[in-house]
Amino acid sequence: xxxxxxxxxKKRKLFSSxxxxxxxxxxxxxxxxxxNASQTTLPPSTMAEEQQSKAEEIQVKEFELENKEITFLAxxxxxxxxxxxxxxxxxxxxxxxxxxxxxxVVEDAERYNKLSSMVTTGQSPDFFSAGDMDxxxxxxxxxxxxxxxxxxxxxxxxxxxxxxxxxxFVVGGKHYASIxxxxxxxxxxxxxxxxKENALTDPAQLLKEGKWDWDTxxxxxxxxxxxxxxxxxxxGWWVSRGFSNASGVPFIGMxxxxxxxxxxxxxxxxxxxxxxxxxKENLAYPLKDKEWKTRADYVGEGKTxxxxxxxxxxxxxxxxxxxxxxxxxxxxxxxxxxxxxxSDAHYIPARVTGYxxxxxxxxxxxxxxxxxxxxxxNGSDDAEQITKDQxxxxxxxxxxxxxxxxxxxxxxxxxxxFDFCNGIxxxxxxxxxxxxxxxxxxxxxxxxxxxxxxxxxxxxIDNANKELAAS
Numbered sequence: 527x528x529x530x531x532x533x534x535x536k537k538r539k540l541f542s543s544x545x546x547x548x549x550x551x552x553x554x555x556x557x558x559x560x561x562n563a564s565q566t567t568l569p570p571s572t573m574a575e576e577q578q579s580k581a582e583e584i585q586v587k588e589f590e591l592e593n594k595e596i597t598f599l600a601x602x603x604x605x606x607x608x609x610x611x612x613x614x615x616x617x618x619x620x621x622x623x624x625x626x627x628x629x630x631v632v633e634d635a636e637r638y639n640k641l642s643s644m645v646t647t648g649q650s651p652d653f654f655s656a657g658d659m660d661x662x663x664x665x666x667x668x669x670x671x672x673x674x675x676x677x678x679x680x681x682x683x684x685x686x687x688x689x690x691x692x693x694x695f696v697v698g699g700k701h702y703a704s705i706x707x708x709x710x711x712x713x714x715x716x717x718x719x720x721x722k723e724n725a726l727t728d729p730a731q732l733l734k735e736g737k738w739d740w741d742t743x744x745x746x747x748x749x750x751x752x753x754x755x756x757x758x759x760x761x762g763w764w765v766s767r768g769f770s771n772a773s774g775v776p777f778i779g780m781x782x783x784x785x786x787x788x789x790x791x792x793x794x795x796x797x798x799x800x801x802x803x804x805x806k807e808n809l810a811y812p813l814k815d816k817e818w819k820t821r822a823d824y825v826g827e828g829k830t831x832x833x834x835x836x837x838x839x840x841x842x843x844x845x846x847x848x849x850x851x852x853x854x855x856x857x858x859x860x861x862x863x864x865x866x867x868x869s870d871a872h873y874i875p876a877r878v879t880g881y882x883x884x885x886x887x888x889x890x891x892x893x894x895x896x897x898x899x900x901x902x903x904n905g906s907d908d909a910e911q912i913t914k915d916q917x918x919x920x921x922x923x924x925x926x927x928x929x930x931x932x933x934x935x936x937x938x939x940x941x942x943x944f945d946f947c948n949g950i951x952x953x954x955x956x957x958x959x960x961x962x963x964x965x966x967x968x969x970x971x972x973x974x975x976x977x978x979x980x981x982x983x984x985x986x987i988d989n990a991n992k993e994l995a996a997s
Contacts, residue, residue: 577915580908581617587684587898589891594625596892599641599651599884601634611916614903615896623895641670641884650886652893656703659877660948662695663785666702667993671882673700677894684901691878694780694944698997704897705880707904708942710837710934712768712863712875714760719857720828724750729861730930738872739865740769740800747809750831759804761811761820762834766801766963767945771875772863773797776945777958778987783994785950785987789958789976797866798972802965814967822846826853834863840931843921855922862934874934876942879904953986 598604604627606612612620619625630651632640637654644650654661654671665671678685680692680701688705695703714729721728726746732738747759770777773793779786788794804810811830813820824830835847840860842848852858865872879900883893903909917923947958957979964970 577611577912578617578621580912581614582621584614584618584902584906584908586618586622586902587682588622589895591623591625591892591895593889593892594623595628596625596653596889596896597628597630597651598653599630599632599637599644600655601632601637602655603629603631605629611920613916614906614909614912615900618899618903619896622899623892625892625895627896638670645670645885648886650884650888652884652887652889653896654882654884656695656705656878656880656882657709658948659944659946661882662702662949663697663780663946663990663994664949664951665882666697666997667990670885671702672885672887672890673702674704674883674894674897675700677883677890678704678897684898688901691942694946695880697783697994699783703878703880703882704900705878706897706900707879708874708876708938708944709879710862710874710938711771711877711945712764712834713837713860713934714768714832714834714863715822715825715839715852715858715860716832717825717828717853717857718859719853720825720831721859723828724753726750728859729864730859730926733861733933738861739867741867743864744800744803744809747804747831748807751809756829758811758824758830759809760832760834761813761822761824761830762832763820764836765804765810765834766966768834768863768875769801770794770797770962771943771945772873773866774869774871774873774941774943776943776947777962778945778947778950778954780944780946784991785946785994787980787984787987789980789983793866793869795972796868798962798965802969802972805966805969810966820847822851826851837934840923840927841917841921849921856924858924858927860927860930862937871941872937873941873943874938876938876944878944950990951986954983957982 605616616627619627630640641651641654654665656662661671674680678701680686680689685692685704688707691705691708692701692703695701695705716729718728726749729738729743729746732742751757751759773796775788775791775793777788777794779788811821811824820833821830822833822835825833833847833852839845839847840849844850849855849858862872862874881893881897881900883890887893914923914928917928947962948955961975961979964975965972
């Protein structure tokens with residue numbers, strides 16, 4: 527599944543709670559024609575016969591569906607492209623329920639415009655991705671999404687082990703998202719041959735030995751950059767968010783149905799000081815001097831030691847951030863953002879694999895069926911083997927990559943850090959997204975940047991919490 531990738535380069539056009547009704551009405555004439563949306567039903571896709579047999583063995587909570595079609599609105603298609611392998615959840619939805627998914631694909635910036643138009647004209651889609659971490663809590667406040675508890679039993683065998691993941695998405699005792707699993711928000715890709723050529727210990731080995739922390743990582747960066755000109759320690763749009771969240775404290779959190787502002791937390795400050803040091807010591811790839819263009823290919827060329835990016839990049843090949851950029855596939859390595867010194871655990875910056883049920887959804891029972899298929903597919907031994915086969919065959923993965931993937935999946939399940947800073951309002955996003963990168967990119971004081979934006983952000987959070995309390 528695709529995600530919206532360059533988070534900092536795109537500003538989420540989400541409605542603020544106080545203006546939701548006005549915006550919904552104003553969008554009617556602008557969006558009723560659907561803009562550039564494209565609609566597709568399930569295309570011809572494949573799953574090997576052996577994989578289909580394995581999928582048939584997976585148990586799913588089954589019930590009868592009168593309406594077997596559900597509609598998904600996103601900037602990416604839930605169905606695979608023609609000739610590509612179906613994932614296990616989609617195969618289960620088809621084989622167990624006879625279900626089909628109709629995709630409505632729009633530009634990333636148009637997702638909420640299209641959603642509001644469809645909801646207000648009585649043509650709601652059924653479900654919407656929670657994976658960009660920008661749908662909640664704002665979408666619940668604006669009543670673009672509805673609670674799931676009438677359709678999904680969060681205490682049954684399929685969801686009870688996901689309770690901790692789903693709890694942050696509760697308002698007024700009701701669940702507003704079906705969270706299937708945490709997903710690694712940011713990781714660091716490197717080239718093992720480059721590590722060896724520079725007499726540096728493989729970070730995967732350091733992780734295994736419990737030595738992969740910020741101090742060890744920074745020393746490795748320093749050693750690499752000291753050995754020649756035009757060498758860079760780390761590149762990528764996701765460095766600042768990755769290290770800040772790896773402190774164990776999100777910029778904006780959710781607790782007991784309330785939004786929490788953590789900008790003055792000592793752990794966030796510790797992370798920002800580390801990022802400032804990377805800038806001051808010339809370890810960060812100077813994006814502002816390079817026309818704000820990242821160079822993932824420099825990792826494969828031995829010019830950059832690490833590239834910080836989302837897990838999704840590992841499931842692409844010939845793209846800007848895909849696996850081909852990092853050298854021979856047998857030399858590609860990746861590790862989580864290192865542990866914050868002094869932390870009680872190795873926290874992993876996380877987003878979610880999950881979905882929201884749209885207000886006025888025509889087929890909420892069909893949505894529930896799909897969610898049970900997603901839950902059954904996630905963690906099943908048979909599903910894991912199918913996924914492994916697909917990764918090795920489609921992306922050229924190696925045994926060491928699969929081993930690290932499993933290690934990191936375990937870590938993110940145990941200690942995920944979910945940041946809701948994209949899901950409050952445009953004002954919060956504008957006053958936090960780029961400012962949170964200021965220390966790393968521009969060498970400016972986090973404390974000064976934070977304080978210049980703090981009151982504006984807190985006022986937005988206070989207003990949003992009032993709306994949540996009234997929901």
